C-alpha cells in the first residue's frame with residue numbers, strides 16, 4: 001500500500017459497465033460507518049461541480065479519445081484537489097466509484113488510445129498529491145475489481161437502464177476494456193482485489209467483505225460466520 005498519512009483510506013471500485021459494483025456501494029459505505037469511520041462517497045468522472053459538468057460531456061458527446069482522456073484527467077485534477085486530498089488529510093475513507101484504472105481500461109484498451117500518453121497525464125495529475133513525495137503517484141490503497149465476462153454484463157444491463165455513450169458500445173469493446181483491467185491488475189497486483197462478479201449478489205458481497213477483512217481494511221463483524 002502507498003503511504004497516505006493520517007489514517008486516510010482511498011478505496012476504489014472498478015469493472016466494466018454492468019459488472020455490479022454500484023449494487024454494493026451502499027453496503028460498503030454502511031460497513032465502514034458501522035466501524036466509526038467517516039466516509040466520503042464519490043465517483044469519477046465527477047465528484048465536484050466542475051467534474052460533474054465534464055462527466056456530462058464525456059458520457060454524452062462524441063469526441064476523439066485524446067479529448068476524452070484530457071477531460072477525464074481534468075475532472076480528476078479538480079476532484080483530487082477539492083475532495084480526495086482534503087478527505088484523506090482528515091483521515092477519512094474515500095469510497096470512489098472508478099478512478100484512473102478506468103481511463104487505462106476505457107480510453108486505453110477500449111478505445112485504443114496511447115497508454116504512454118495516459119501514463120504522462122497520470123503523472124501530471126497524481127504525482128506528489130495528498131502529501132506524498134513528488135516521485136510518488138497518488139493511487140488508491142485498495143481497488144475492488146469486479147471481474148465479469150462482457151456477455152454476462154450485457155445481459156444484466158439489457159433493459160436495466162437507458163445506455164449512455166459507453167454502455168451502448170458492442171461487446172467487443174467491453175472485451176478490450178476487461179483485458180485493460182486485467183493488465184492493470186497484473187501490473188499492480190498488491191493493490192487489486194479481484195472479485196468473481198458472476199456469482200449471486202450475496203456471494204459477491206461476501207467476497208468483498210472477506211477480502212477487505214483479510215487486508216485489515218475492515219474489522220470482522222462480531223459474531224459473523226467463519
Ligand SMILES: Nc1ncnc2c1ncn2[C@@H]1O[C@H](COP(=O)(O)OP(=O)(O)O)[C@@H](O)[C@H]1O
Pocket residue numbers: 015016017018019020021022023024156157160197198199200201202204
Ligand atoms: N450479482 C449479480 N447477479 C445478477 N445481477 C446483478 C448482480 N449484481 C448486480 N446485478 C444487476 O445487474 C445490473 C448492473 O448492476 P450495477 O450494480 O448497476 O452495475 P455497475 O455499477 O457495475 O454498472 C443491475 O440491473 C443490477 O441489479
Ligand SMILES: Cc1cn([C@H]2C[C@H](O)[C@@H](COP(=O)(O)OP(=O)(O)O)O2)c(=O)[nH]c1=O
Pocket residue numbers: 017022043044045059072097098099100102103104106107164166167
Ligand atoms: C473514470 C472513467 C470512466 N469512464 C466511463 C466508464 C463508464 O462507462 C462511465 C461512467 O461510469 P459509471 O459511473 O460506472 O457509470 P454508471 O453511472 O452508468 O454506473 O464512464 C471512462 O471512460 N473513463 C474514465 O476515466
